[in-house]
Structure formats: structure tokens, C-alpha cells
Amino acid sequence: MKALKIAVLLSILATGTAFAQTNPATAATPVNSTTTLAMSNATPQVGTWVPPNGQAVAPKTRAEVYGELVHAEKDGQLAYLNSTVYAHP
Template structure:
């Protein structure tokens, strides 16, 4: 019984350490300057999602989404998705 508990504890410790670091630690290793610049430009708020490299995602207007839909219909992307991903067997 104790062997199972020890194995479960080791499993939890091994998997939780992979998710422990949310922000890159400051160290002396070489990091790309674009990451450092992008990370310094972000004002973080508690509980908000930060996109990769801290780049802000601008919302699209309805006209932009509609234009993408029309383009996808013209170049065949929608037909391909409907025949493969959304096809019901």
C-alpha cells in the first residue's frame, strides 16, 4: 500500500513541476531580445490570459470576418473542411 502511495506522490511531483513556471525566470542564459522586449511591454493583470510572447491580439470587425469567410469559400477551404473535418459518416 505504501509503495502505491509513494509512486503516486512521485508521479504528481514529476508532472506538476512541468507546469510550475508561468513566467520565464531571469537567468544569465541567452534569450532572444524580442522576447525580452515583448515581455516588458505587457502590463499583466491578475487572472487575465496573456498570449504567447505577450503580443496583444486585436479583435476583428464583422466586416473582416465576413471577408475571410468569402475568401475561404472562393479558394475552397470551406469545401475541404466540410468534406473532411465536418463530414458525418
């Protein structure tokens, strides 16, 4: 029984280190210098998503969202979504 516990402990320790990764920033070499320059100028905040091109997306105001809603109602996009995607059979 003691040998089984030791074997399990060793297997956990062995597999835990098998998934260790290197730092991708130091391991990868930049292919395109303009992409690297654009990404280095951006100042990402911790916990926020940054698109692949490195340009931060500005949040929309309530007026902009309301304007898109009115446009979608007039355009017929909301009616189409309600009849297809959001329709409950």
C-alpha cells in the same frame, strides 16, 4: 480508528506541501534580453492569453471575419472542410 484518522490527516498535510512551487519570475533568469524587453513592454490584462513573443493579438472586427469567410468560400476551403473534417459517416 482514531490513529487511522490522524495518519490520514498527516498524509494529506504532507502531500499538500509537496506540490508547492516557487515563483517562476524570481527563480528564472532571463536568457534573451530582447525577449524580456518585449515582454516587459506589453501590458497583459488579467485572464487574457498572451502569445510567447509578447505581442498582444488584436481582436478581429465583424467585417474582417466576414471577409475571411467569403474568401474561404471562393477559395474552396469551406467545401474541403465540409467534405473531410465535418463529414458525418
